[in-house]
Amino acid sequence: MTPTSICLFNHKGGVSKTTTTFNLGWSIARLGYKVLVVDLDSQSNLTGLVLGYTSVDDDEMEAFYSSRSNLTMQPIVESLINGISPAEFMKNDKGRLTPTGHENLSLLPGHLDVADLDAQISVSLKIASGIPATRNIPGNLPLILQEIAKSSGVDYVLYDLSPNVGGLNEVILMSSDYFIVPASPDYFCLQAIGSLEKNIKKWYREINRFKEDNNFDSKSYPIRNCPKFIGAIQQRYRPRNEKPAKSFDAWINQIREAIDTKLAPTLESIGCILPRKDVQAELKGTDLSAYDLAHIPDFNSLIAISQQLSKPVFALSDEEIKTVGKVFGHAEQTMIDSRDRFDEVFEALANRVVNLTR
Ligand SMILES: Nc1ncnc2c1ncn2[C@@H]1O[C@H](COP(=O)(O)OP(=O)(O)OP(=O)(O)O)[C@@H](O)[C@H]1O
Numbered sequence: 027m028t029p030t031s032i033c034l035f036n037h038k039g040g041v042s043k044t045t046t047t048f049n050l051g052w053s054i055a056r057l058g059y060k061v062l063v064v065d066l067d068s069q070s071n072l073t074g075l076v077l078g079y080t081s082v083d084d085d086e087m088e089a090f091y092s093s094r095s096n097l098t099m100q101p102i103v104e105s106l107i108n109g110i111s112p113a114e115f116m117k118n119d120k121g122r123l124t125p126t127g128h129e130n131l132s133l134l135p136g137h138l139d140v141a142d143l144d145a146q147i148s149v150s151l152k153i154a155s156g157i158p159a160t161r162n163i164p165g166n167l168p169l170i171l172q173e174i175a176k177s178s179g180v181d182y183v184l185y186d187l188s189p190n191v192g193g194l195n196e197v198i199l200m201s202s203d204y205f206i207v208p209a210s211p212d213y214f215c216l217q218a219i220g221s222l223e224k225n226i227k228k229w230y231r232e233i234n235r236f237k238e239d240n241n242f243d244s245k246s247y248p249i250r251n252c253p254k255f256i257g258a259i260q261q262r263y264r265p266r267n268e269k270p271a272k273s274f275d276a277w278i279n280q281i282r283e284a285i286d287t288k289l290a291p292t293l294e295s296i297g298c299i300l301p302r303k304d305v306q307a308e309l310k311g312t313d314l315s316a317y318d319l320a321h322i323p324d325f326n327s328l329i330a331i332s333q334q335l336s337k338p339v340f341a342l343s344d345e346e347i348k349t350v351g352k353v354f355g356h357a358e359q360t361m362i363d364s365r366d367r368f369d370e371v372f373e374a375l376a377n378r379v380v381n382l383t384r
C-alpha cells in the first residue's frame with residue numbers, strides 16, 4: 027500500500043505546525059496506524075521535540091547524526107544534490123528511522139543542510155526545461171521520501187514544513203495527497219490566508235509549467251500537483267469556560283470566513299480541496315463547521331512537561347504530571363482534567379483526519 031501523505035503548511039511562522047505534526051502523528055498512531063513524521067525544516071524543531079530538548083547535549087546530537095545507523099535528512103540531501111537516484115539510494119544501507127515514545131510513530135530527523143536543498147529546488151523549478159543535472163531534484167525529493175515511507179510499511183506520512191514559500195515547501199505540498207493549515211487566531215494569520223491563496227495558485231501553475239517543459243507528465247511523476255486541502259486547525263486561544271475568549275473568537279470566525287470565501291474557491295478552481303459537504307459531514311454533531319477541523323486551546327503549563335518528556339500533552343500520565351510538573355492537590359487535578367480534554371480533542375481530530383483521507 028502506498029502511504030497517505032499529509033502536509034502541515036502555513037508560511038506564517040509560529041502557528042503550531044511542528045507541535046501539531048507531532049501531536050496529530052501521535053494521535054493517528056494511537057488509532058493503530060503506522061505513522062512517519064518527517065522534519066523538513068532546517069530549524070529541526072520537530073527533531074528536537076522528539077529527541078528531547080533538555081536531555082540531549084551537543085555531543086550527543088553530533089554522535090546521533092554521525093552514526094550511520096540513524097537515517098536522517100542529511101544523507102538524503104547529499105544524495106539528491108549529488109544526483110544519486112532514489113532507486114540507488116534505496117539500495118544502499120540507509121540506517122533506521124528514529125523511534126518515538128509511541129511504538130507506531132517514527133521520525134525522519136531534520137538537518138541544517140535541508141536549507142541547501144531548498145535553494146537548489148527553487149533554482150531548478152525556475153529554469154525553463156531545467157538543466158539535466160538539476161531538473162530531477164524537485165521530483166526526486168518527494169520520491170525518496172515516499173519510497174522510505176513505503177519500505178517502512180507506514181500508513182501515514184506527515185510533513186512538517188518551515189514557515190517560508192521556497193522550492194522545497196512547493197514540491198512537498200504539491201506532491202502530497204492532502205494538506206492541513208495550522209492557524210492562530212490573530213491578524214497576521216488572517217493576512218496569511220490571503221497570501222496562501224495566491225501562493226498555492228502560483229505554485230500550481232509553476233509545477234504545471236515545469237512538468238510540461240521537462241516532459242514530466244507521466245501519471246507516475248511524484249509531484250502530482252493536486253494536494254487536497256482538508257481544513258484548518260485553529261490553535262492557542264485562551265479558553266474561558268472551555269470556549270475561546272471573545273477576542274480570539276472574533277479572529278477564529280474571520281479566519282474561517284476567509285478560508286471559506288477566498289481560499290476554498292481558489293483551491294476548488296485548481297482541484298486542490300476536499301468537497302465542503304464531505305468535511306461538513308465529518309464535523310456533524312460538533313460546534314465546528316467547514317473548513318475548521320479543530321479548535322485547540324492553549325496547553326498552558328502542560329506544554330513544559332510535554333516538551334521535557336517528548337510526549338504530547340494528552341499522552342502524559344497522572345504520575346508524570348504530578349512528578350515532573352511538581353504539582354499536587356487542586357493544581358494537579360486541574361492539569362489532569364485539562365489533559366483529559368486535550369485527549370478528547372486530539373482523538374476526535376485524528377478520527378476526522380483518518381475518515382477524510384481514507
Ligand atoms: N496549543 C498550544 N498551547 C501552548 N503553546 C503552544 C501550542 N501550540 C504550540 N505552542 C508553542 O508555540 C510555539 C510555536 O509552536 P511551533 O514551533 O509548533 O510552531 P511552528 O508553526 O512550527 O513554528 P515555525 O514557523 O517556527 O516552524 C512553541 O513554543 C510551542 O511550544
Ligand SMILES: [Mg+2]
Nearest residue numbers: 043044067071
Ligand atoms: Mg515549526
